[in-house]
Amino acid sequence: MNYKREVIDLPNGKGEIIRFQMNEQNSLTGQNMRDLGEILKEIKDDPTKRGVILGTDNPKFFCNGLDAENLLSTPKDKLIEEVGGIVILFGELVKFDKPLITEVTGYAMGGGAVITVASDFKFMLDGKCRIGFTEVNVGLPLPGSFIDRIKMCVEPRYWAEVCLEGTIYKAPEAKKIGLIDEIASTPEEVRKLSVKKLETLSKVPSSAYRATKNTLNASLLRNLEQYKIDTTKSFEQPGVVDNLLEAMTALKEKRRPVFQ
Numbered sequence: 001m002n003y004k005r006e007v008i009d010l011p012n013g014k015g016e017i018i019r020f021q022m023n024e025q026n027s028l029t030g031q032n033m034r035d036l037g038e039i040l041k042e043i044k045d046d047p048t049k050r051g052v053i054l055g056t057d058n059p060k061f062f063c064n065g066l067d068a069e070n071l072l073s074t075p076k077d078k079l080i081e082e083v084g085g086i087v088i089l090f091g092e093l094v095k096f097d098k099p100l101i102t103e104v105t106g107y108a109m110g111g112g113a114v115i116t117v118a119s120d121f122k123f124m125l126d127g128k129c130r131i132g133f134t135e136v137n138v139g140l141p142l143p144g145s146f147i148d149r150i151k152m153c154v155e156p157r158y159w160a161e162v163c164l165e166g167t168i169y170k171a172p173e174a175k176k177i178g179l180i181d182e183i184a185s186t187p188e189e190v191r192k193l194s195v196k197k198l199e200t201l202s203k204v205p206s207s208a209y210r211a212t213k214n215t216l217n218a219s220l221l222r223n224l225e226q227y228k229i230d231t232t233k234s235f236e237q238p239g240v241v242d243n244l245l246e247a248m249t250a251l252k253e254k255r256r257p258v259f260q
Contacts, residue, residue, distance in 0.1 A: 002032040003039060004057075008195070010202040013050040016043055020056040020063055027067035028111045033085040037092040044096055050202040051099030053194045054115065058106055065110025065134065068248040080235050083244070086111045087143050087231050091224045093118035094149070094217055097210040099201040101194045104180065105187050109168070110134045117149050117179065120201075120213070123193045124171040124180040131179065132168035139243025139259060141234040145227040148220050154178045 004019040018039065020026045043049045056062050066083065074082050093100065093115065102119040104112075108131040116122050116131060124131065133150070135142050142163050154162055158177040161167045174180040184190045201209065214221065234240065239260040250257035 002035050005039070010050050010199055012202045014048050015051050015053065015198050015202065016049060017053045017055060020054070020058065022063075023067070024061075025064035025067075026056055026058055026061045026106075026112070027064050027070075028086060028089075029067050029070045030082045030085040033089040037089050040092050040096045044098060049098070050206065051101070051198050052096070053101045053103060053198060054119065055103035055191070055194070056106060060106050060128075061112075062104050062106040062108045062129070063112030063115055064107050065112055068251045071248050072245065072252065076241060079241060079244070080232060083140065083235065084228070084231060086114055087145060087228055090114055090118055090143075090145055090149075091228075094145075094220055094224070097213045098206070099198055099209065101197055103187075103190050103194050104129055104131055104171075105190055107131075110138070113179075114146055117146070117153065121194075121197050122180050123190050123197075124174060124183045125187060125190050126171045126183045126185050129171055130168050131174050132166055133162055134166040134168065136164065137166040138247035138257075139240055141231075141237070141240070143227055143231045143234075145220060145224060145231075148223070150179075152220075 002022045004021055006017040008015045008017060022028070022032050043052055066086065071079065071082060100119045101121045101123070102116045104116055104122065104124040106129055108116050110133065113131050113133045133142060133146065147163055150162055151159060155178050169177070169179065171180060171183040175183050182193055184193055243259045246259060247257045
């Protein structure tokens, strides 16, 4: 099972805690990203469910981005489907119009940061946790949909370092720039923040919350299909595939990559 699901009681219905348990680093494959998208669609269509908390019991990794072993074993002509899966999953997260809360209690690199920023509210464990959009550092252009979302929460003067440098942030730094809403000193305290927020949001009339959230995200939602097309085109640029495979190979071999 890639995801452990727990139903919890809320003041006006039920909620779900979805714990990531994909593999040792909670890394992403085309299949487990599709699985999460299907779970979100199911909960979205269930009138008894008022919202979702995304988290993990993994003490080190919330989600460490795309799975290197999976990408290296994928034929070149199929790579766009695997890599592009994160753009599709991001779309499902944004289209999930009920409350969505993410708990970053471990490393959230690349795809882990994407999942986090797609959420309505984002809480992070202080200490050894890290978060960053590291796509450019493995040779991948950052999709426009991710950049649009980053611009919705991160202070403008930090856009360049977040997107162009792939800077990795500790919890206090992430909160300072707006990437994270609140931080806590223990996983239990992070969970308290999440549950309290979900309980508060469940008291808001569901129809009002969903309509307002869709309006808030309207520009991004309108452009999701175009962003998927743009991402495919950017992936076809010379050197992108080769640099990605070199980065994944270097990661596996524990060395510095040599890019084109």
